[in-house]
Amino acid sequence: MLREFCQWLYDSTIGTSIRESIWVFPIIETIHVLGITLLIGTIAILDLRLLGLVLRREEVSRLASQILPLTWAGFGVMFVSGFLLFWAEAAKCYANPAFRIKLLLLILVGLNPLVFHLTIYRSVLSWNEQLVTPLRARLAGFFSLTLWGGIVCAGRAIAYFQK
Amino acid sequence: MFMLHVFQWLGNSPVGIFMQQSTYAFAVTEMLHLLSLSILGGTILIVDLRLLGVGLRSQSAAALDRELKPYLIGSLTVSVLTGILLLSEEPMKCYYNEAFRLKMLFLALAVFFYFIIQERLFQREPSAGTNLLAKAMGVVSLLLWLSVGLAGRAIGII
Numbered sequence: 001m002l003r004e005f006c007q008w009l010y011d012s013t014i015g016t017s018i019r020e021s022i023w024v025f026p027i028i029e030t031i032h033v034l035g036i037t038l039l040i041g042t043i044a045i046l047d048l049r050l051l052g053l054v055l056r057r058e059e060v061s062r063l064a065s066q067i068l069p070l071t072w073a074g075f076g077v078m079f080v081s082g083f084l085l086f087w088a089e090a091a092k093c094y095a096n097p098a099f100r101i102k103l104l105l106l107i108l109v110g111l112n113p114l115v116f117h118l119t120i121y122r123s124v125l126s127w128n129e130q131l132v133t134p135l136r137a138r139l140a141g142f143f144s145l146t147l148w149g150g151i152v153c154a155g156r157a158i159a160y161f162q163k
Numbered sequence: 164m165f166m167l168h169v170f171q172w173l174g175n176s177p178v179g180i181f182m183q184q185s186t187y188a189f190a191v192t193e194m195l196h197l198l199s200l201s202i203l204g205g206t207i208l209i210v211d212l213r214l215l216g217v218g219l220r221s222q223s224a225a226a227l228d229r230e231l232k233p234y235l236i237g238s239l240t241v242s243v244l245t246g247i248l249l250l251s252e253e254p255m256k257c258y259y260n261e262a263f264r265l266k267m268l269f270l271a272l273a274v275f276f277y278f279i280i281q282e283r284l285f286q287r288e289p290s291a292g293t294n295l296l297a298k299a300m301g302v303v304s305l306l307l308w309l310s311v312g313l314a315g316r317a318i319g320i321i
Contacts, residue, residue: 030316033197034204034309041205042218045231054230058222066219070212076195153194160190 005092010091018088025088028081033055035077036155040148042071050141052132059128060137099158105154109147116140170254179251192248199241200312207308215303223283224251224297225265239274262317269314273307 009015048054049063053156086093093099118134127133134139167313173179209231213224222230249256257263267320288297 021286026316026320030313033310033316037204038208040201041208044202044205045209045219048234054234055222055227058219062221063219068220070208070218148201149198152197156194156197163184 006090006094009087010089014089015090017055018084018090025085028084032078032081032085035074035081036139037074037151039071039074039078040152042067043144043148044073047141047144050133050137052138055130060133061124092162093158094162096161097160098154098159102154102158105147105151108132109144109151110145112140112147167258170258173247173251176251178248179254181246182252189249189252192245195244195274196249199245200233202238203242204281204308204312206231206238207304211301211305214297214304216298225288228281228285235277260318260321262314262321266280266311266314266318271306271309273304273311276304276307291297292293 009020018028045054046060046064046067049056049058051059055063116137120140120146127137132138174183178313182192209218210224210228213217213220213227219227225318284300286298288294
């Protein structure tokens with residue numbers, strides 16, 4: 001099922017034109033990396049604050065409300081450009097181990113803030129100003145940083161496994 | 164001529180030979196290069212966007228810069244070091260690559276702009292982040308770093 005879908009995307013007019021154009025693919029790739037920079041750069045600030053490493057005098061909730069719009073903007077750019085890249089190479093990505101690992105890590109990195117917001121972040125007002133946040137908040141920051149790092153590495157590795 | 168000799172020396176150095184012969188060294192170094200770039204790009208974006216009045220408005224741009232500077236310098240160091248390792252794998256190809264030359268030019272300009280010009284603004288106006296000069300500096304810095312990234316991507320294409 002999935003394999004047929006990937007093949008269908010790969011053979012579609014749009015997928016083929018992105019793949020066969022000399023400039024379109026690298027340009028989308030560059031936009032993808034810029035989107036990732038915005039996404040990871042901003043989320044890393046929040047993660048590092050949860051770990052008590054930067055902006056320690058800033059309230060966590062105030063930092064989050066100012067920084068998350070930028071993170072979402074980066075996510076939007078990354079997602080759209082990433083999907084276009086996938087569209088062009090879908091059939092090759094399907095069997096690519098680095099691509100599979102990256103998707104798995106993306107699911108995990110999506111679950112992390114979900115759990116964070118549904119649990120420890122509900123009580124944010126009680127630890128908003130603490131230099132060192134509760135253990136579960138620090139764990140969320142740690143997992144976010146490691147998972148996003150893994151996603152960058154797996155993403156780069158896709159090109160090495162693309163046949 | 165001097166730079167040509169430096170590049171040749173780099174390619175023939177033990178590090179260069181290791182990078183050329185190893186199967187995984189280049190790939191792993193490239194990943195580290197990308198990881199440090201995302202931190203570097205992120206810290207620069209946060210400060211420059213703040214200069215434009217976007218993002219962390221509860222902090223002044225100068226305060227943000229002070230807080231994030233260790234990460235900026237650390238990630239810049241790692242990207243330069245991993246960049247030299249990547250360069251040692253194919254120094255002659257890079258030497259004659261126009262995109263590589265452009266990237267080095269933009270990198271020098273961006274670093275100069277940050278450490279010499281932007282820093283002066285932060286020291287003179289600790290609450291910088293509202294006037295036109297601050298906005299102009301944010302735009303120039305973003306454009307310079309964007310050019311570094313675009314030229315860097317182009318190295319592998321041309």
